[in-house]
Amino acid sequence: MIEGGESSAHKNFRSGYVALVGRPNAGKSTLLNRLVGEKIAAVSNKPQTTRWQIQGVITRPGGQIVLVDTPGVHQPGYLLNRRMMAAVHDALEGVQLVVLMRDASVSTGNGDRFVLDLVKQSAKPALLVLNKTDKVKDKAGLLPLMEFYGREHDWRAILPLSALKGAGVETLIKEIIRQLPEGEPVFAEDELTDQPLRAIVAEIVREKILQTTGEEIPYVTAVVTEAYEQERADFARIHCAIFVERASQKKIIIGKGAERLRETGTRARRDIEKLVGHKVYLELFVRVEEGWRNSGRALDEIGIKKSTEY
Ligand SMILES: Nc1nc2c(ncn2[C@@H]2O[C@H](COP(=O)(O)OP(=O)(O)OP(=O)(O)O)[C@@H](O)[C@H]2O)c(=O)[nH]1
Ligand SMILES: [Mg+2]
Incomplete structure (x- = not known):
């Protein structure tokens, strides 16, 4: 049989897009950051941290994964x-391919059933990842979970891991690549994400706000990088706007004597400097935008894009 040069050239290399889905707080973004090796997605202990698709690129000698x-x-x-x-x-x-991530340290609830149904409906090949195994003292405790999920769906594989500690993640990469079709890389090897630097910077700032504030703030905050000026090769000046819905929330974010905002800024700056490899000046500004979560215009401005809305 005569084959086209193209397909034979990429024999033994596999590539493709992989969706990472699960309930809020399962550890999806923690895994993404770990696999990519950089912080490109905000992580917090508060649910609903991630707000849009974030693609991370993982390249190995045998294949390339675009993890969404x-x-x-x-x-x-x-x-x-x-x-x-x-x-x-x-x-x-x-x-x-779909990867369903489940927090193995919590019991099964309605939300888990809902995510499972979503994966089944997608009719895509799927892997099940049981995360946070570092929190599960007795590993035999994973068996009932494996049995439950095994009855519900025909998984390509079920993999326990700890996204936080890193245990089992290389096995997952190998397994994902094994499931992908033969094909050429989609991204260059040094490209780690589809996210523009401005978006990553805004995510880092939002992550720090989630760390420095309590339960009331996560859902009402959005961050936009309004200016990013690379003044020299080794210095950038960055201006981020933090949106909240009410003046009282602005006060919480700023804190007494602006202490909390300063702490947020310091933590964010450290992460940003690590990411870009040089010094930055980071300026944060808090803006009250009433009802932004229900405003299409505000969401467009913040960059939370419209597609089919559910
Ligand atoms: N102990 C432990 N904690 C983890 C692990 N993976 C993630 N976490 C923690 O779980 C919390 C949620 O992590 P995220 O990565 O933000 O979860 P997510 O699934 O992206 O959450 P959403 O974006 O809200 O859907 C954070 O506090 C993480 O540090 C793990 O393997 N072990
Ligand atoms: Mg997330």
Whole structure:
């Protein structure tokens, strides 16, 4: 049989898009950051941290994975949440493989059933990842979970791992590559993400806000990088706007004597400097934008894109 040069040239190399889905707080973005080796997605202990699709590129000698991190699956209330769920549905449609991530340290609930059904409906080949195994003292405790999920769906593989500690992640990479079709790399090896630097910077700032504030703040905050000036090869001046819905929330973010905002800025600056490899000047500004979560215009401005809204 005569084969086209193209396909034979990429024999033994596999590549494709892979959606990472799961309930809020399962550890999806933690895994994405670990696999990519850089912080490109915000991580926090508060649910609904991720708001849109974030692609991370993982390249190995045998293949390339474009891993699409998605918002945790939850009931949409605000327009913001409908757009977040649209990002999940879009991701499921555009990929060759689905990875369902489940927090193995918590018991099964309605939300888990809902995510499972979503994966089944996608009719894509799927892997199941049981995360946070470092929190599961007795590993035999994973067996009932494996049995439950094994009965529910025909998984290509079920893999326990710890995204936080790194245990089992190389096995996952190998397994994902094994499941992908033969094909050439989609991205250059040194490209790690589709996210522009401005978006990553905004994510880092939002992550630090989630760390420095309590329960009331996560859902009402959005961050936009309004200016990014690379003044010299080794110095950039960055201006980020932090949106909140009410003046009282602005006060919380700023804190007494602006102490909290300063702490947020310092932590964010450290991460940004590590990412870009040089000094930056980071200026944060808090803006009250009433009802931004239900405003299409505000969401467009913030960069939370419209597709089919759920
Ligand atoms: N102990 C432990 N904690 C983890 C592990 N993976 C993630 N976490 C923690 O779980 C919390 C949620 O992590 P994220 O990566 O933000 O979760 P997510 O699934 O992206 O959440 P959403 O974006 O809200 O859907 C954070 O506090 C992480 O540090 C793990 O393997 N072990
Ligand atoms: Mg996330």
